[in-house]
Amino acid sequence: MNAFRLAGDMTHLLSVVVLLLKIHTIKSCAGISLKTQELYALVFAARYLDLFIHFISLYNTVMKLVFLASSFSIVWYMRRHKIVRRTYDKDHDTFRHHFLVLPCLALALLINERFTFREVMWAFSIYLEAVAILPQLVLLQRTRNIDNLTGQYVFFLGAYRVLYILNWIYRYFTEPHFVHWISWVAGIVQTLLYADFFYYYIMSWKNNVKLELPA
Amino acid sequence: SSGTNFKDEL
Numbered sequence: 564m565n566a567f568r569l570a571g572d573m574t575h576l577l578s579v580v581v582l583l584l585k586i587h588t589i590k591s592c593a594g595i596s597l598k599t600q601e602l603y604a605l606v607f608a609a610r611y612l613d614l615f616i617h618f619i620s621l622y623n624t625v626m627k628l629v630f631l632a633s634s635f636s637i638v639w640y641m642r643r644h645k646i647v648r649r650t651y652d653k654d655h656d657t658f659r660h661h662f663l664v665l666p667c668l669a670l671a672l673l674i675n676e677r678f679t680f681r682e683v684m685w686a687f688s689i690y691l692e693a694v695a696i697l698p699q700l701v702l703l704q705r706t707r708n709i710d711n712l713t714g715q716y717v718f719f720l721g722a723y724r725v726l727y728i729l730n731w732i733y734r735y736f737t738e739p740h741f742v743h744w745i746s747w748v749a750g751i752v753q754t755l756l757y758a759d760f761f762y763y764y765i766m767s768w769k770n771n772v773k774l775e776l777p778a
Numbered sequence: 779s780s781g782t783n784f785k786d787e788l
Binding site for chain 1: 787
């Protein structure tokens with residue numbers, strides 16, 4: 564495992580920790596999109612189907628379990644926890660996320676590495692992950708006061724994607740036959756979705772002003 | 779398969 568991959572996984576983990584900190588400690592999910600969180604739970608469920616069938620490493624298994632457990636518990640907190648769910652900004656989280664699922668599934672049936680259940684589910688999870696941030700970005704645009712933890716959460720998620728691209732470039736030059744169009748194209752699309760957010764996040768940090776996205 | 783080693787990513 565190269566340094567970019569490890570750093571990518573760690574920023575991904577950090578984003579989850581930041582979000583859990585906000586939800587668990589501050590008991591608030593203000594500014595967090597439940598739609599995006601539901602999509603992530605679906606992404607991990609579809610991608611880690613082989614969790615108990617194909618053992619890769621202890622690191623791999625533990626990380627997968629962490630992402631599965633954290634994504635489902637975040638959804639549970641936002642829907643069921645009696646204090647947290649009251650802080651959910653339902654009126655502004657209106658992205659029709661169900662309409663992302665079917666096209667991703669159709670695309671996975673058409674474009675996959677192999678036409679098997681596991682491979683189609685894997686491709687589906689890659690496509691869905693690429694667009695899962697959209698409801699969150701829309702909600703951020705509609706949020707007047709984006710708190711620091713929410714901004715950091717999205718920043719770490721975006722950083723994870725950038726680091727994964729660097730990891731692929733590294734692996735492409737160091738590992739033979741390392742060509743994976745599906746994840747590369749989807750991963751680049753996913754990263755580009757953050758470009759706008761990154762710009763405003765870095766500007767707010769540089770100018771030391773509160774983060775706000777133009778509508 | 780070409781994808782096997784790739785699926786060690788999360």
